[in-house]
Amino acid sequence: MKCSIIIGSLLGLLTNKLVAATPNPIAGSDTVVVRDPSIWYNSGLGKYFVFSTGSDIAIWTSSAITGPWTNVGSVLPSCSIINIAGNCNLWAPDINFIDGLYTLYYAVSTIGSQNSAIGVATSPSMMPGTWTDLGEVISSVDGDVFNAIDPNIIDDTVGLQLTFGSYWNGIYQVGLWPGVNDQASPTPGTHLAGYNGRRAEGGFVYKPASQPYYYCFFSDGITPLVGATSRPAAGQEYKVLVGRGADGQGPFYGELGNDITLDLDPPTGTLVLGSHDNVYAPGGQSIFADPVTGRDVMVYHYVKLSDPIGGPSYLGINYLDFSSGWPVVVS
Template sequence: MKFSTVCSLLALAASAVAYPNPLNTDTVVVRDPSIWYNSALGKYFVFSTDNNIGIFTATTLAGPWTSVGSMLPECSEIDLAGNCDLWAPNVNYIDGLYTVYYAVSTGGSQTSAIGVATSPSMEPGTWTDLGEVISSTPADVFNAIDPNIIDDPVGLQLAFGSYWGGIYQVGLWPGVNNLASPLPGTHLAGGNSQPTEGGFVYKPTSQPYYYLFFSYGISPTVGASRPAAGAEYRVLVGRGAAGQGPFYDANGNDLTDILSPPAGTVVLPSHDNVYAPGGQSVYLDPVSGRDTIVYHYIPLNAAVGGPAYLGINYLDFSSGWPVVVS
């Protein structure tokens, strides 16, 4: 083994020690979590893949978290395979209503759609399904899953995509389910069937930049074996001057560049007992006033093929790049 390789491995090991463990306990089974706070009720809501978008609540980020039901227990009105097995929710507060975008698809399929539902409170039983926003077929360069909404100065922007041609973004106007610009829209990251997905655009109040967080690699599902070492999920990021990109990593690579290792600066890799973190969302917690990342991960010491759990950490942007902190 070359000296330079040894040094690189030692540096990687040293950096891994610096990542704090989740501030919550690992008792809540989720995938692709998204979080929001209802100040009138004094509690947080986390939305998750499975259970037709499962809903969990807690009065603090540390928990305990309680499963309280489903967002759409009667399934989505979108007439596609998978409309009773909804994926990858993304919650926001838009025009006086809590708004969740979700994906309808089946594993490995490009016949997919993104839908949206609204609620005055986020409580189960209060959600109205507005149906399809966009869809994809095998003839498209994109896959209409993994939605992310940002309300920036140019209006609502919906990011989406996984593998295939990568992550894209289109405008919505005048409503939360009205396409305002032609598909596939602006290419933000990935392509050439790289394992790039879960794009999430976020602007911290402390920075002039917009940041595109995304998951890269393989996320083991229940019953699946773990991938080769280093091929598992991790969270990467790029930044740009606008919410529509272009986004660049710390080395100056455009996130649409096809590179190996991939374009993107590492935010959260496997470390300690946290294996394959990803499916992330980022949120300004109004209680602590801190930027917060929410994700799923698999305990390294758990049996292979087991479920993923909720992870929550704070982020520090003071260096200009997001750093996971206690």
């Protein structure tokens, strides 16, 4: 009995240590209400920019990654030129710097619909009033195996690759060239993650400078929405998972060696960030190599566990350490 008590105490201490080891979001962003944030830095202006779902892609700026953050306007305040439902309520921005212009991909859709499209806009500075909407890149309709939302762009060894998809049969990728809005390979393209029936979305492919690998991050589970009256069963809420591969087109594998497109139990993918402390259901992530700090940064949204059910989601920012070969959230 005494031995059991000692072992139980040690396991409890270990569990508490592991739970406490997940850092909370860095200071300065816990009042910023966002969904699906994406981040970049303009060195000429000395400002960070965060873009988020809603308000025709809301723009937040700060002179420091620790804030304070100021809402300065929208990317496309007159709506997207893509003529489908939802073109004035744009989703899931993804920002990058391509061929001398800041380039932002966005999604047009309505909740639960496959009548969706991904568009792209460019700017010389990222400031409001400077964006040119280039319109549709790819689209989907009812009956497709994919949904054309949640875009992410990576410029890898074979050129621009657009990752996209949510639920349905998973997350896919097609090539773009010669331009940022020129589809070069047919949809659905390469299957990167998820499968029919899995709640997997928000794919984001990233290669840290410190590693030879590419990493496919994705959000898995149920994301709480404003106005919800209940929360999903414990463990079924949003979380950030990842797979690792030799190039940006996959295949990607979790730490157990399983392809993240496979329907297995337990589900494939390695946990990067889940609920902890007052952070509930983190997801909608994007990753960024910060030229100021020289560190890999992940931004995401989360719900405060202490808030009433159905409340808003907030901006989370954390550093990532890839030194083990896998992304670990660190202070």
